[in-house]
Amino acid sequence: MRIATWNVNGIRARMDNLVTWLRHSTPDIVCLQETKSTDEQFPRAPIEAIGYHVRTYGQKGFNGVALLSRMNPDEINCGLPGDVADKQARLIEGVYSTDKNVMRVVSLYLPNGNPVQSNKYTYKLSWMKRLCDFAASRLRFEELFILAGDYNVIATDMDAKNPINWVDNAFTLSSTRAAFRELINLGLTDAIRAVSSDPEYTFWDYQAQAWPKNDGIRIDYLLLSPEALDKMTHAFVQKKMRGWERASDHVPVCIDFSC
């Protein structure tokens, strides 16, 4: 069982890469972010044609998340609870049954939050607070729970090639890092950090030669419940895909399970 998260930066611009990647990496469940498409615009047919169920929560132009899966989901929930006025499409949850387990998988796109003096940062922090409440409610189920996506958080200085470039930024402010730790401290484990002490960047800007200079940051995470961590066998970042033609600025992160 393989689960992946990938910020595609526009699903319609990434279809060739997505289909090639699905064929080669054969994930069972895929969490997508920044699809930048309405549910009607989402190009589901080519994905369904290679054996995936497609569930989307999109909006016009910006944001947008989706779940692709080999199994038909038992349940799909769209939106982060806690603010009925928040219409931004940033979270979708699916529940999947395997032979002996139930897996609850979330694809999330956490707000960027810059500039830090703006209401975008207040929105980021309130969204993180709501995410914490949501995660706590899910952890009470004691299921295999995977909270995956683009967190727009650089958790430690090790997660940036040049931390100096990220000071006074919504990705690294102490209140951002504190909110992220609060989430982790509910009892979630960062899958990549469970297997690696290397930097493991997941994003390189299109600009300023970031990729050739390896000027990356790690902002895409899969956070696991204890039940999920027990079953995890591998976790890895598909860094090479940043070098593909028409690459997203993010690369996929994958985890494998023994079930």
Added chain:
DNA sequence: ATGCCGGGTACGACCCGA
């Protein structure tokens, strides 16, 4: 250099992202 690229949309400058 808080926009150098690349996605989106109002199909053509402009908004947005990290």
